[in-house]
Amino acid sequence: MQKEPYLKHTITIFLLGLAVIVLLNSCNSSKKEDKASSETEIQTLTKSPPKVPEADLPRYMAEGKKVYKQVCLTCHQANGGGVSGLNPPLAQSDNVLGDKNRMLEIIIKGSEAGLEDNRSEYANVMQGFGMLGDEEIANVASYIRNSFGNKAEPITVEEVTSFRSANKK
Numbered sequence: 001m002q003k004e005p006y007l008k009h010t011i012t013i014f015l016l017g018l019a020v021i022v023l024l025n026s027c028n029s030s031k032k033e034d035k036a037s038s039e040t041e042i043q044t045l046t047k048s049p050p051k052v053p054e055a056d057l058p059r060y061m062a063e064g065k066k067v068y069k070q071v072c073l074t075c076h077q078a079n080g081g082g083v084s085g086l087n088p089p090l091a092q093s094d095n096v097l098g099d100k101n102r103m104l105e106i107i108i109k110g111s112e113a114g115l116e117d118n119r120s121e122y123a124n125v126m127q128g129f130g131m132l133g134d135e136e137i138a139n140v141a142s143y144i145r146n147s148f149g150n151k152a153e154p155i156t157v158e159e160v161t162s163f164r165s166a167n168k169k
């Protein structure tokens with residue numbers, strides 16, 4: 001008979017201890033969850049790519065190809081090789097790969113036979129394509145700078161817009 005209260009106590013203490021362990025454990029695991037969710041938040045924040053012209057190249061290439069096919073291909077050909085004696089190649093051309101404004105000038109204002117650098121051998125005249133929109137020009141300019149083996153920084157719509165406003169007549 002004497003032993004019973006002892007047994008009760010032991011059981012109560014045991015149960016209390018168990019409850020404390022369970023409580024501590026649940027606190028711990030909820031802390032872990034908090035940490036994990038804040039980690040994923042940081043990851044999504046730092047994942048967005050930087051905004052540089054190169055990032056837009058795939059779009060310029062897809063849209064620029066359409067303009068090129070419609071407007072430029074008859075003279076400069078699908079491979080950018082031009083037509084001997086008539087239209088110059090765009091592949092490996094300084095006017096394509098070099099100064100952006102020089103190329104924009106040729107595309108927007110055109111060029112008569114005899115681009116300074118020994119081009120008088122091309123009998124055709126290139127009319128200006130100023131009737132194209134800023135976006136179309138940026139697309140086709142970026143396209144020819146990155147096709148036919150060419151590789152140069154794309155030309156942005158903003159660059160076309162500012163070239164135009166600086167060269168208004």
Ligand code: HEC
Nearest residue numbers: 071072075087093095111112113114115119122124125126
């Ligand atoms: C009617 C034929 C014709 C069409 C269409 C044409 N071009 Fe030209 N392009 C020429 C000729 C000819 C020249 C060389 C002009 C010169 O000798 O002054 C030239 C020169 C150029 C040059 C300079 C090349 C260099 O190496 O000096 C670029 C860049 C160019 N064209 C881009 C374009 C683009 C982009 C289009 C379409 C929007 C286009 N051209 C449409 C005939 C054409």
